[in-house]
Amino acid sequence: MVVLDTCAIIEACKTSPSFSPRTFKQMEAGAYLLSISFAEIACKVKLGKLEMDTSTRTLYNEFSQIETVQIINISVDEWLDSIELHWPENKDPADRIITAFAAKKQLSIVTSDKRIKQFYKKVIW
Secondary structure, eight states: OEEEOHHHHHHHTSSSOOOOHHHHHHHHHOEEEEHHHHHHHHHHHHTTSOOOSSOHHHHHHHHHTOTTEEEEOOOHHHHHHHHHSOOTTOOOHHHHHHHHHHHHHTOEEEOOOHHHHHHOSOEEO
């Protein structure tokens, strides 16, 4: 299992995603997607910072149908884990919650985010 950062979810929607073969294999074996990523995508679309060929709700429904994907609805435990994460340089709630979740589960994060890469060593792309 791996945890997909928001940018990885967006990349996975492309016709030819740029993931390495190793990352593709790990993603196919199983992936966690956190609900905050869908909120982040919806906000970016609404603000005109991201164009998608489908609505965020449809995207969520499509990912929900994939057997090897588990969508995690963020609970108080995940929020508190993200707040307790010692990472004062990054206040982005999505980055923090995704990273805290991966750290707690000891999983790799699929991301191209440089701030996450600098903080969390188990990053793949």
